[in-house]
Amino acid sequence: MILPQFTYHKAQSVAGAIALHKRYKGKARYLAGGTDLIPLLKLRLSEPAALIDLKGIEELTNVTRRKGFLIIGANVTLFALRNNPIVKEYFPALCESLDATACETLQMRGTIGGNILQDTRCIQYNKSLEWRTARGLCFKMGGKACNVVPNAKACFSNYCSDNAPALITLSAKVKLAGLKGERTVALEKIFSGNGRTPFTIEPGEILAAIIIPLKKTKGVYEKLRVRDSMDYPLVDAAVSVTGNMARVCIGGIGPVPHLYLLKNMNENTVNDAAERAYADAKPVLNTTLSAAYRKKMANTLLKRAIRRVLKEGGR
Amino acid sequence: MKTMKVTIEVNNEKSVLQVRPYETLLETLRERLALTGAKESCGMGACGACTVLVNGIPLRSCLVLTAEVDGAEITTIEGLKKDETLHPLQEAFMEKGAVQCGFCTSGMIMTAKALLDRNKRPTKKEIIRTISSNICRCTGYKKIIEAVEEAGKK
Numbered sequence: 001m002i003l004p005q006f007t008y009h010k011a012q013s014v015a016g017a018i019a020l021h022k023r024y025k026g027k028a029r030y031l032a033g034g035t036d037l038i039p040l041l042k043l044r045l046s047e048p049a050a051l052i053d054l055k056g057i058e059e060l061t062n063v064t065r066r067k068g069f070l071i072i073g074a075n076v077t078l079f080a081l082r083n084n085p086i087v088k089e090y091f092p093a094l095c096e097s098l099d100a101t102a103c104e105t106l107q108m109r110g111t112i113g114g115n116i117l118q119d120t121r122c123i124q125y126n127k128s129l130e131w132r133t134a135r136g137l138c139f140k141m142g143g144k145a146c147n148v149v150p151n152a153k154a155c156f157s158n159y160c161s162d163n164a165p166a167l168i169t170l171s172a173k174v175k176l177a178g179l180k181g182e183r184t185v186a187l188e189k190i191f192s193g194n195g196r197t198p199f200t201i202e203p204g205e206i207l208a209a210i211i212i213p214l215k216k217t218k219g220v221y222e223k224l225r226v227r228d229s230m231d232y233p234l235v236d237a238a239v240s241v242t243g244n245m246a247r248v249c250i251g252g253i254g255p256v257p258h259l260y261l262l263k264n265m266n267e268n269t270v271n272d273a274a275e276r277a278y279a280d281a282k283p284v285l286n287t288t289l290s291a292a293y294r295k296k297m298a299n300t301l302l303k304r305a306i307r308r309v310l311k312e313g314g315r
Numbered sequence: 316m317k318t319m320k321v322t323i324e325v326n327n328e329k330s331v332l333q334v335r336p337y338e339t340l341l342e343t344l345r346e347r348l349a350l351t352g353a354k355e356s357c358g359m360g361a362c363g364a365c366t367v368l369v370n371g372i373p374l375r376s377c378l379v380l381t382a383e384v385d386g387a388e389i390t391t392i393e394g395l396k397k398d399e400t401l402h403p404l405q406e407a408f409m410e411k412g413a414v415q416c417g418f419c420t421s422g423m424i425m426t427a428k429a430l431l432d433r434n435k436r437p438t439k440k441e442i443i444r445t446i447s448s449n450i451c452r453c454t455g456y457k458k459i460i461e462a463v464e465e466a467g468k469k
Contacts, residue, residue, distance in 0.1 A: 001355075001358035001359070001377075003337040003338075003339065004337065005316050005335075005337050006336060006337050007316065007317070007336050008319065008336035008337070008380060008382040008383075010382075010383075031383075034378050034379065034380075034383075035360055035375075035378055038339075038360070038377075038378045038379075038380075039359045039360060039378070042358060042359065051336075051380075053382075053383060055383070103363075103447055103448035104444065104445050104447075104448050105363060105366060105373050105374070105375060105426060105448035105449075106360060106375070106448070108372050108373065108374070109372075109374055109375070109378065109379075228447075229447035229448075230361070230447065230448070
């Protein structure tokens with residue numbers, strides 16, 4: 001498939017990339033691994049005037065320990081992170097989610113920053129230009145309707161990152177660098193709730209690093225998919241436990257992952273969280289599986305994940 | 316649109332090329348360098364038929380811009396044989412009958428080569444895990460796995 005025309009720049013520093021982005025007045029996009037972006041360009045779902053490659057920026061490729069935190073540069077590949085000894089030892093939920101992301105070859109190219117900022121997906125949206133526009137433009141294409149739910153008021157596209165739910169259970173924060181300087185926000189706060197523009201990131205802002213408190217956790221990641229080798233999650237559940245407290249995150253349904261805190265893990269609190277996950281999950285028929293099944297699986301995966309973490313204690 | 320000067324070393328041969336900034340590595344290999352071993356199948360990074368090694372790492376060349384790999388060493392299926400001797404993986408694929416229609420074969424072999432380069436004797440489980448990056452629509456996976464196991468022993 002042929003790419004649309006654009007110019008290509010390789011940035012040497014974060015500041016340089018931001019300045020370059022400004023010059024294109026919102027018509028440039030940042031490129032990391034490209035495993036999400038290039039297919040979007042090929043399908044003409046995005047037609048930037050320029051791509052600004054961030055892979056040459058040295059500071060984005062390091063993993064460092066500092067003052068009780070693990071700081072992961074956004075350009076660290078999923079494969080490198082999966083094999084990182086600290087991640088293996090401290091963050092089993094993240095280790096499992098990295099393992100479940102796409103396939104090994106794509107893990108070697110895809111970056112953790114790109115994985116977090118991947119666009120939301122919908123069975124009616126991620127299609128060729130001719131296919132998807134035959135039914136009229138949907139919200140995500142800039143239209144005024146949803147091609148899945150008649151008379152819908154918003155876009156129901158799904159956020160399909162495997163690793164963001166796991167990172168949210170680990171209380172991860174993201175460092176964003178932009179024209180107005182740097183800011184650090186909790187990962188769960190970067191979601192807008194609107195499938196059309198899923199993130200609250202300002203134009204030109206770069207996700208520079210992911211910051212995780214360096215505390216040993218137990219954890220697991222559970223994922224529903226049709227094909228085990230490389231599919232996106234159709235629902236997923238991550239759990240990280242410290243002491244008797246658990247943080248559970250359900251993703252893959254709608255544009256926002258949902259976080260649940262269990263102060264005390266016992267049968268009642270687990271069932272209660274599973275009920276809440278079931279109530280919060282509002283899937284529509286925009287994947288290959290039925291909405292009713294995915295809704296049930298939000299409840300099931302949450303319980304399954306907690307059962308496994310209690311039994312195995314994570315990895 | 317202005318073209319860009321890119322220097323790449325493909326199969327130990329240096330090439331200086333003027334490429335379009337929106338040109339994929341797969342297009343460059345197939346259309347400029349006539350290396351048609353890497354195939355375009357899905358064009359979306361899902362199937363792995365276009366896998367080549369870039370600085371030893373298996374990448375889907377349909378998702379990589381040629382401009383991104385300026386200065387890199389690239390190995391394609393055409394570069395595996397040494398003089399007139401085939402790579403053990405190529406031999407094993409023939410011996411085990413791991414080639415059916417052949418469209419996935421070069422991608423399978425390049426993915427497997429990257430595995431054998433970092434792990435000389437992978438277990439069957441490791442082979443399956445790595446090979447699951449690539450799709451064979453003839454579904455001849457069993458013989459492909461056997462061939463990689465065989466090549467690992469050589």
